Amino acid sequence: MERPMSEVLRPGEATLAQWRSVYRGAAATLHPSAAPAVIASAAAVERILAAHTPVYGVNTGFGKLASIRIPDGDLETLQRNIVLSHAAGVGAPTPTVIVRLMMALKLASLGQGASGVRPATLAMLEALLAKGLTPVVPCQGSVGASGDLAPLAHMAAAMIGVGEIEIEGRTRPAAEALAEAELAPLVLGPKEGLALLNGTQFSAAWALAALFEAERLFQTALVSGALSTEAAKGSDTPFDPRIHALRRHEAQIEAAAALRDLMTGSAIRASHLVADERVQDPYCLRCQPQVMGAALQVLRQAADTLAVEANGVTDNPLIFADTGEALSGGNFHAEPIAFAADMMALAICEIGSLAERRIAMLVDPTLSGLPAFLTPKPGLNSGFMIPQVTAAALVSENKQKAYPASVDSIPTSANQEDHVSMAPHAARRLLPMIENADAVVAIELLAAAQGCDFHAPLASSDRLEAVRRRVRAVAPSLTDDRHMHPDIAAVIALVRSGEILAAGGAEQMPRVARDG
Template sequence: MSRPRLLIDGDTLKLEEILQVSRHEVTVELAPEAAKRVQASRALVDRVAAGDTPSYGINTGFGTLAEVRIDRKDLRDLQRNLILSHACGVGNPLPLPEARVLLLLRANVLAKGFSGIRMETLGLAIDMLNKDVVPVVPERGSVGASGDLAPLAHLALVLIGEGEAFFEGVRMPSKQALEKAGLKPVVLEAKEGLTLINGTQAMCAVGTLTQLRAELLADVADIAGAMTVEGLLGSHKPFLPEIHAVRPHAGQKAVAEHLRRILKGSELVETHVNCSKVQDPYSLRCIPQVHGSAREGLAFARRILEVEVNSGTDNPLVFPDTGNIISGGNFHGQPISLAMDVVAMALTQLSSISERRVEQMVNPSLSGLPAFLAKNSGLNSGFMIAQVTAAALVAESRILSHPASVDSIPSSAGREDHVSMGMTAALKGRQVSEFARSCLAIELLVAAQALDFRQPVNPGKGVLAAYELIRSKVPHMDRDRELHHDISAVTALVESGAIREAVKLATIS
C-alpha cells in the first residue's frame, strides 16, 4: 500500500507534516515549481564558479579563511574537505525521528531555490528519506552560529558516501546503507558542501518534535488537573467564564474553557456544594492562569518554528533573479534558541504545579484521603515515592530552564563572535519535555487512585474518560507494587495521544 505524498517547496511545510515524516508515514517529493527555482539557482553558481571573481564559499575558504582564494581545480576538494573537517560531533546519535526531520528540513530549505544546490544532490537527500536511509548525527557539537555546522556535516557525510547511516533502523557504514537502498553517493561541486551545512535545521528538528510534544502535554496537563480537582472534591467555580473575561489572556481563557468541558456532567461536584471550605489551593484554583501562561509561551514558539522551517538559512544566499550572491546571517539560531528556552520554561511550570497537586492528594492533612492513597498505610507506602520522583524531575527541569539563548562563546577565531546556543536550547527543551511527560503521568496515576475513593459517584465526563482509559491499563493499587511499571504504562498513554483523544471524544458537544 503506497504512502500519502508530501510535496515540499521550501515555503509551505507544516509542523504536523514534519511529524508524519518523523514517523516515516509519507513519501516526500519535490514540487515542480521548486525544481525550476533550484535549477536557476544552480546555474548562477556554475557561472560564478567558472569565473575569476572571488565569491565566498564558492571559490574561497570559509570563516576566517574567507579571504583565501581557491583554484578552480581544487573546488571539489574544497567542498569535500569542508564536510570532513566539520563532522566533529560527539555524543549519542539523534533519535531516528529527529534525524529524519533533520534530513527533511534541509531538503526543504534547498527546495526554496536560494542555495545553489544541484538537483542530483537534492534528489539524493529526498530519496534517502523515502528509502529510510537516515544519517547518524551526534547530537552535541553545535553552537548555533553558522547554524548547526557539525550536525549538518554528519548529514552531508552520508550524501558523499562517508560516515554512518541507519538503513531500516540498522546502523551501518553509509556506503553500505546507500547500496542496500539502491542509491549512489554524489561528488560535491562548487558551494554544495557549504550549502549543506549552513542552517538551523538540527535545532529545528529537535525543536519541532519537542514543540509538538509540548502542545500535547499542555492538553494533558489540563486533563490531569481536572482529574485532581475531582479527586480532591475541588470547586469548579474558579473556571467560570466571567472570571476570565475580565483578564482575557487567550491562553488563560482557553484553559478555563477546556476545564469546563472536561468537568461537565460531574456528579462529584454536587456532593460538596455546601462544604465549609472557602477556597482551594492555588495549584487547583489557578490552573487556568498557570497552564494558560504556558500555552502562551508555546504559541510564541510555534510561530517562530513555523517561520523558520520554511526560511532560507544558507550563507551566502543565491538570488538568480538579480544575479546576486550575498553573504548575510540567516544561519544564526537566535530565534529558535529563545523559543526553545521558552518551551522549556513553560513545560517546567506545568510540571511544577502538577507536582504540587500530587502533594495535595497524597498528604492526608490536605486531602482528607488515606495517607499516600494507600490502604493499610504504614504497611503500605502507596504513592509516597511517586511524589518524590515528581519532585526530582521538577528540580532538574528548573536547572535545565536556565536559558541557553543568553549564553555565547565566540568561535572561528572571533569571526563568529556571537552565537545562539540554539541546539543546546533545543536539547534542553527535549529533556524537559520528557520530564514533564513523566510528571503528568504520575499525576494522572495518583488522581485515578484518588477517584477510586470517590466511587461510585462519577466525575465529569472528560475526567471519567481519562480515568477509565487509565484503569484499562493500570488497576487500582490495593497493596504496594513496582510503581515504575504503572508510570511507564500511563506515560505511553500520554505520549501516544490516547488520553487526549479519549477525553476529546467524551466531551464533544
C-alpha cells in the same frame, strides 16, 4: 523499503502539520514548482565562477580562511573537504526521527532557489527520505551559528558515501547502504557542500519535535489536572468563563473552558455544590487556567517562530539569480530558535511543576480531605508517599534544565564567529524535559484515579471516567502497597502514546499548532 506516506513541500509555505507528519514518519518531496528557481540558482553559481568573482565558500576558503582564493581545478575538492573536515561531531546518535525532520527542513530550505545547489542534490535528499536511509548524526558539536555545521556535515557526508547510514534499525557504512539502495554517492558541485552544512535545520528539527510533544504534554496535563480537581472535590467555579473574560488572555480563556468541559456532568462535583465549608481551593487547582493558559500562550509564540524558521533560507552566502549576486549575511545564526526553545523550556517546567503540586496536595490529608498518602490503611502502607517524591525529583531536574541557553555564547573560528546562539543546546534539552514532565503527569493520573476511588459510588464526568478506566486497565486501585514501578511505567506509556488524550477527548483540547 519505500515509505507509504510523503509530504509534498512547497518551499516557504510548508505547514506545521506537514512537519509533524514528517516527524511521525512521512517522507518528503519538493513540489514541482520549486524546480525553476533551483535551476536558476545553480546557473547563477556557474556564471559567478565563469566571471572569476571571489565568492565566500564557492571559490574561497571557509571561516577565518575566507581570504584564501581557491583555483578552479580544486573547487570540487574544496566542497568535499568542507564536509569531511566539518563532520567532527561527538556523542550519541541523534534519533532517527530528528534526523529525518532535519533532512526535510534542509530540502525545503535549499528548494527555495537561493542556495546555488543543483536539482540532483535535492533528489538525493528526497531519495534518502523515501528509502528510509538515515545518516548517523552525532548529537553534539554545534553552537548554533555559522549553522549547525557538524551535524549537517554528518548528513552531507552520508550523501557522498562517507560515514554511516541507519536503515531499518541497522547501521551500515554509508557507501554500502547507498549501493544496496541503488544510489550513487553524490559528487558535490561548487557551493553545494557549504549549502548543505550551513543552516539551522538541526536545531529547528529538535525544537519542532519538542513543540509537537509539548502540545501532547500540555493537553494531557489539563486532563490530569481536571481529574485531580475531582479527586480533591475541588470547585469548578474558578473555571467560570466570566472570570477569564475579564483578564482577556485568549489562551487562559481556552484552558479554563477545557477544564470546565472536562468536568461537565460530574456527580462528584454535584455532590459538594452546596454547603461545602471550603471557600477557596489551593492555587494548584484554582489557578490552573492562569498557569496553563500562560504555558499555552508561550508554546504558541514558540510555534509561530518555528513555523517561520522552518520556511526560511538559513545558509550563506545566498544566491540571487535575478541579479547574479552572491550576498554574505548571517541567516545561519539560530537566535530565534534559541529564544523559542528557552521559552518552551519554561512552559514545560511549569506544566510539570503545577502537576507535582497537585500530587502533593492529594497525598496531604489536611488539604485534600483524603486518607494520608491515598492509602486505605496509612501507616501499615505508604501508598503514594514515594511517587510524590519521584515527581518532586523530576520537577527539580527540569528546573535545573530550564536555565536559558540563549544567554550563553563562546567565540569560535579564531574569533571570526564571535557570537553564537547555543540553539542546539536549547532545543536538545527539551525532549528529556518533556519525558520528565510526562512521568510527573503519569503519577498525577495514578494519584487522581486513586483519590476518585474514595468517592465511590459517585462518578466523575463521562470523559474523566473514560480516562480513569484507561488508567485502571493497566494499574488497578491500590489497596495495599505493591511494587509501584510497573504501574508508573505503564501509565507513562499511556501518556506518551496519546491514549490518555484519546480517552479524554483530544479533539476537544486547545491546540498549540493551530494549523493542524
